[in-house]
Amino acid sequence: MADTSRPPGNSSFQNSSDGGLSAAYVFRKTTTFLDEHIRAIRSVSTVVALLGIGYVVKSIKPFSKFHYVKQIPAEFISKSLQLNGRVRSVKNGCLKVEHIPIIDIQSISWIGSVIRQDSNGVLPVYIGGVELEDSAQEFITSHVDKKSVRFRLLRVNEDGGIDCIVTSRKGLMSRKNINEMIVREGHGRAIHIQELARNKTFLKLSQKLIKAEMYAEKKGKGMWIKPTRWQRTKEHVHFSTIKVSTRLESSGSRFFQFLWSKIRGLFRKKDNIK
Template sequence: MPDEQSARLDKVDEKDKNLITVLSKFADDNLTIVRSVSTGLAVVGIVILGRSVKLITKFNAASEIPTRFIERNVSLHGRVCRLTEEGLEVEHIPIHIPVLSRLLVKCQTGATPLQVRLAGVELTAEGRDWLRRQLEPAETPPTVWLKLIRREGDTLHCLVSKGRGLMLSTCLNDELLRQGLARSAPILGLDHRSRVYWRLHKRLMKAELQAERKGRGLWKEESSSLWERVSLTLRESFVGKIWKRLLSFTSRTKDQ
């Protein structure tokens, strides 16, 4: 019995070896076909992956952006088209993959800009003028990064950043508040218990507090009116009345 089992195993091994030999010989004889098939499968895999994660999809409306992008606060690159009363119109610039981009991008007849508002910021007229100077196109339209915070209908609420060279950038939301050219606004639609809400709220309040302490922009007027109110209160207070009497007594003493 053991001899019979050994003989059977030898036959099986021989068949496996023959099969491997045949496959190897076929691969050697048809190397070009094998490589072409492998390349084709790789391309198909990348195409499927690219479409599934929206790597290079050009978004023409807020509704086209996947919900997971909003939840994960993904940053999108875009070209500023124009300023509006509420914020910006930005043409989305998708990630470009040489050669494969043409395979992955769906045919599009035109581009529609995204409606963008600066999250947590209430713009003033001076703030709009400042934004216009920052984003005024010279030869080519300026580009910005949009960090997605939330979606409200056809509008995206974002942290908008403008590059200033050498991998540095300026967050326009922060800078507007820091210069006193805007007020912080409630971030509606976000869970007040979420980490994103509190991080953003703390960040914007810190920028606004800097403007208030230094008396910039809006807070320059506020600080002067505050000083006037404090001065008036002191004049009408008990200490103020004593000070007036002391001055009056001093002047009468000099006259005598």
């Protein structure tokens, strides 16, 4: 008969050489117990303020670390809860974020060394409510890459990632809204998401994004940069020249072809001077 007195799993769960339970096994059992009985613990104080997060907790697991989107409880997303994390990389406007639980046990050196093998996996976080321009990639990277962020959950999108409101530290007591900054600098535009039409958090975000887009358009930032009068004239002449040249080639008039080549040369010369 197999020995069932020893915990199953990898070697970190096995009894230590002196007959006692290993530190990893004791730690895992303890954190699991705390997570499963958090409601009883919460009855002492239902309002917490840990690491700057202050809200009434109804079903939170302070030790749980999410490695994949499917591990995040649906209740967290429906209530737009806020999580902490560190951005590991940014690609095509998607932030690869390592989730940091409310109580980060890895910050304790001896515990962290025991469970370091479980730290793999990052969450694909997208900038919610914003249609990004190509220029947004560099902007996002410069502001959040390799930095700690907070991301408020909005929904799981069609790509299997999470649309979020992303904020990063601005000063000692303030934070900057990355979604709003992107639109304000003209690197994206506000979009409506029908699925979140009744989400109060998203509606507040949409109001900020619309104001930011109006500001960017008024100031001519990013995608809203207005061409100068000379650029508009040059573009108009360019297309007109193409049309006229096509007609002249079909008519076979060398004189007019020569005349148009001189006119086009004048515009090229001015561009070189500029």
